[in-house]
Each structure stands twice: as C-alpha cells, then as structure tokens.
Amino acid sequence: MQILVSFLVAASALAACADRADVDPKTHDGTLVFLTPAEHLTRASIALRGMRPAIADLQAVDADPGALPAIVDRYLDEPAFGETIKELHNASLLLRVEQNLFTLPAVGTLTGITGAQMIGSLFDEPLRLIEDIVMNDRPYREIVTADYTMADGIVSTIWGLPHTGAPGQWERTQWTDGRGAAGVLASTVLYHRWRSNGFNYQRGRANQISRAFLCHDFLHADIVVDTSIDLSDPDAVSNAVVENKSCAGCHQTLDPLASYLFPFRNQLNPGQITSYPVEFYSADRIDQWKFTNKRPPLFFGQEAAGLAGLGQAIANDPRFARCTATRFAAFFTEVPEDQLDGAWVARLQDVLVTTDSAKKLARAIVLSDEFRVSHDTDAAKAEGVVGALKTRPEQLSRMLADLTGFTWYATSTAKIRQDMEIGTSNLLASDFVGFRVLAGGIDSYFVTEPVHTTNATSSLVAKTAAAQAANFVVDHDATAPAAERTLFVAAAVSASDEPTVRAQLAHLHARIYGELVEPDSPEVTETYALFRDALAAPNATPRRAWKLTLTAMLGDFRSLYY
Numbered sequence: 001m002q003i004l005v006s007f008l009v010a011a012s013a014l015a016a017c018a019d020r021a022d023v024d025p026k027t028h029d030g031t032l033v034f035l036t037p038a039e040h041l042t043r044a045s046i047a048l049r050g051m052r053p054a055i056a057d058l059q060a061v062d063a064d065p066g067a068l069p070a071i072v073d074r075y076l077d078e079p080a081f082g083e084t085i086k087e088l089h090n091a092s093l094l095l096r097v098e099q100n101l102f103t104l105p106a107v108g109t110l111t112g113i114t115g116a117q118m119i120g121s122l123f124d125e126p127l128r129l130i131e132d133i134v135m136n137d138r139p140y141r142e143i144v145t146a147d148y149t150m151a152d153g154i155v156s157t158i159w160g161l162p163h164t165g166a167p168g169q170w171e172r173t174q175w176t177d178g179r180g181a182a183g184v185l186a187s188t189v190l191y192h193r194w195r196s197n198g199f200n201y202q203r204g205r206a207n208q209i210s211r212a213f214l215c216h217d218f219l220h221a222d223i224v225v226d227t228s229i230d231l232s233d234p235d236a237v238s239n240a241v242v243e244n245k246s247c248a249g250c251h252q253t254l255d256p257l258a259s260y261l262f263p264f265r266n267q268l269n270p271g272q273i274t275s276y277p278v279e280f281y282s283a284d285r286i287d288q289w290k291f292t293n294k295r296p297p298l299f300f301g302q303e304a305a306g307l308a309g310l311g312q313a314i315a316n317d318p319r320f321a322r323c324t325a326t327r328f329a330a331f332f333t334e335v336p337e338d339q340l341d342g343a344w345v346a347r348l349q350d351v352l353v354t355t356d357s358a359k360k361l362a363r364a365i366v367l368s369d370e371f372r373v374s375h376d377t378d379a380a381k382a383e384g385v386v387g388a389l390k391t392r393p394e395q396l397s398r399m400l401a402d403l404t405g406f407t408w409y410a411t412s413t414a415k416i417r418q419d420m421e422i423g424t425s426n427l428l429a430s431d432f433v434g435f436r437v438l439a440g441g442i443d444s445y446f447v448t449e450p451v452h453t454t455n456a457t458s459s460l461v462a463k464t465a466a467a468q469a470a471n472f473v474v475d476h477d478a479t480a481p482a483a484e485r486t487l488f489v490a491a492a493v494s495a496s497d498e499p500t501v502r503a504q505l506a507h508l509h510a511r512i513y514g515e516l517v518e519p520d521s522p523e524v525t526e527t528y529a530l531f532r533d534a535l536a537a538p539n540a541t542p543r544r545a546w547k548l549t550l551t552a553m554l555g556d557f558r559s560l561y562y
Contacts, residue, residue, distance in 0.1 A: 393441040471547055
C-alpha cells in the first residue's frame, strides 16, 4: 500500500509539473512541454552538483530566466561538480568496487587503516585525475594524455609514488617507471580492477579501454562465432584468432590494442602482499606480445608508440569526442545512450572538439532544450520522453547533507579480511554495509547499470534516509541559535500556530521542492494538513510533528525526482 501511495503521489506531481511548464509550439508539433525556468534550474543544479538550488537562485531565475546560464557557470566551479564528474566517469570505467578480490591488505605502513579508507583511496586515483583535469578546465583530452596522476598517502604507499603532503591530501604526482604520459591509461589500479586471466592476453583490458573511451565494444560486434574451436587449447585459439574469419574480424584490431598492455601484471593476489610498494608495471614485459598473441601494438591499424602514443591516438580519434558527448548526455538526462538524438549528440561533439572542455560540454547539455524537457502531451510520443529524473544514491546523499546537514554514516567492525575492518562508510555510497545498489546505484562489478525508476528497495532506502535526516535536522535546529539553524529559518521547531507554521512550510517547499509558493498557497495548505494531523496525535509535540512532516517531504516524489 505504501508503494502504491508513492506512485499516486508521483502521478499527481507530474500532473502539477505539466500545469506549470511552458510549451514550445515549434517542437513536436507543439506537443512537447518544457520545464519552467525555476524547474530547469533545479534540474541543472541536481544534475551538476547533486544538490538543490538555493532559494536566492530560484528567485533570481524566476524574476529573470536569463540569469540561469550565469548560475550554471557558478555551479560548474563548485567542488560538488567534481564529485559528479567522478561518478559520471565511474559509470563507464567501473572502478569503485568493494570486493575482497581487489581490496589490498593493511600491512606495513598501512597497518591500521580500514577497508573504507583503502577502497576510498585505491580506486579513486584515476577518477581524481579526471576530476583535477575537468575542474581546472584543462583540455579534456588529457584524461588519456596527462603526464601525471593523483595520489594521497595510501595510493602513494601502495604504488611507490612521490607524495609530500599530509596522508589524507590528494596531490599531483608522477609515475617513475617510464610508462609514459597516458593519463588514466597509465593508472595501475585500472589494470588491477580489470585483470587479465590465463590466456586472455590483455584482451579484456583492451576491450574495456575501447568500450570506455571510444564506445566501441568488441563483445557487441555482429559476428557469427565458430563453435567448433576448442577454447581449452591455447594453440587452437592462437591459430583461430589469425586464420579463422569469424575470429579474425575482431582480433585483428583487438589483439594489437592489447599488445600495449603487457608491461602490466596480469593480476595481483592481495593475499600474497606482505609489504608496499607493489611492483605492477615492468618495461621488461613490453615485448610479451611476441610470445603470446604475436601481434605488434597498433591502434586500429595505426602505428602509435607506447602508452603515450596510444593515449594520443585515442584523443585524436573522432570516436573519443563522440563517445564523451554520448556518455555525458546519457548521464545527465538518464536517457539510454542508444536512444539519444543523434543530431543533438553531434552538436555536443562539436562543442567538445571546439573547446576541449568538459565544463563547456556539461554547460551545453544542461542549457539545451533536450535537457529541459518535461513531458509530451501526445500520448504516443510521450512514451519516448524522460521527463522526471531520479536522484542517484550519491546525489541523494549530497542533497540530504546540503538540506539538513545529515550524512548517513555507519561504522562496522566486521572484517573485510583478517587484517582489516570495514570502518566508517557512507551508506548511500557503499555496498559492504550500505545500500548503494538497493537505492538504484551500481557496485561497478555485479551491478553495472543504474536503475532510474522507483522500486521496492529504492523506496525503502529513500524513506529511511528521509526519516534519519528529518530526525537529525529537527533535533539540531531545536537547540541551535537562530543564525545557525539549517532548515528552520522562518520558525522555531517549537512553533505550532498556523501562520508561523505556514511561513516555515513555504520555506521548506522552496528549499526541498524548488517551489516558490506563498504561505496560503494550495501546496502549503496540503502540507499544513499533514503537520496539523501529526500535531493532533496523542502525546504529540511540535518537534515530533515537524519530524513527521519533514520525513514525508524529504521522501516525496518531488524531492526524489527532478
């Protein structure tokens, strides 16, 4: 019943959005409906930062829609956009894994660190590099050509990277083994995550590079597989990938791409590590292709010297810019990549090629008509419109923290391995003890596609998180001085008279839903009825009534979707 009510509320909210949106008569024969400027700002704010806009920003855009681009520019410079960039790229690189198979031990100088600390540093190194490039508005191509990476004390200890700052400080550093300037392609943890097993000869890693940066997945090639090949015989496989037409079609480009990666170890067994740093790259293995797949390094038939040459070749490939535009557009609109409008992607690709700036690409996306679509009044066309975007677990975490000051952490003494406890984790961004997948996110290993609709588990997670946040902020604001309150700026938590409560509810509607409404508006009247009924319950207090009201508001469709 509770889930049914949630869906009824969702339908009601969508209808309300339809009444407030603006129609563009030149699009979809006049049937496509766009968000209002304030709604557009809300969507841009959550997409870019995972946070709802400040009331002052809503008021500015409501008064002058032309103010929106300048506000978006400000959002692009905020640290929260850097968090979004890491999440966006993790969606394709699939690095943030919480599996014993990949978690390294807390030994040597790392004795005593927790699993959450290990995972939070180890797998974020390439993502931190991308964040550094994007946030400093460096050429985006540097994600595969940069001559540096990022490290904190944990990463520098594990791989032996120079690091001069405090243990928890991330700073630029460089690989010292001559692997070449190749951005994330030079990242050791990329290849630790994407292991090469047995006689795979780096092919899985090569396909991951092609898939992530070129949107070319060899596994999706339209070929007829010859099932007569004895895959258990390495010699038979080696012959087939050269001589058998059904195999050679892919392997003549896949294997030369894989040949760049032999200097990296096939895999790392965490159980065998007794000290740091760990050796993972060796130039002595650079010619291993001669004894394995027997194909010299080439990028789709093009000569490119070493990892640095591979990075340059990828950056210069038109597929790189188109793939990037596609990934960004799909992430920010929650539209599947194969359902994006090709003409729009081409325009975005041109933005990236012209500017080489991920910030300008993101700006072009969130200011586009394609991004600000609300719905289509034509029932048939409406089937292909994504008009309400669901907050991802990480976005929900930042949104609740910004609104209420609450972050949903838990500390566990359970052991990841004999030498390491899990420690403290953000429950909306973790899977060992958290609910990231249950909330619709990915674990980058077993679950690699997010869920953008509400289901039983995501509804339960969202409602529980809402209750926790509501409880926290009401208790905080009940004792904090007026100037230090988080949400209760129009009334004290002890307030119960109707005019004061309505004024506070109008503030909450603006802050939580992005709705600029008056205290006597129908929207506030509906919420006030909830507060009034909660206050009328036996033994109820204003504090409890506010907790119940806030729990409902934070768990409402208008809060969880944008």
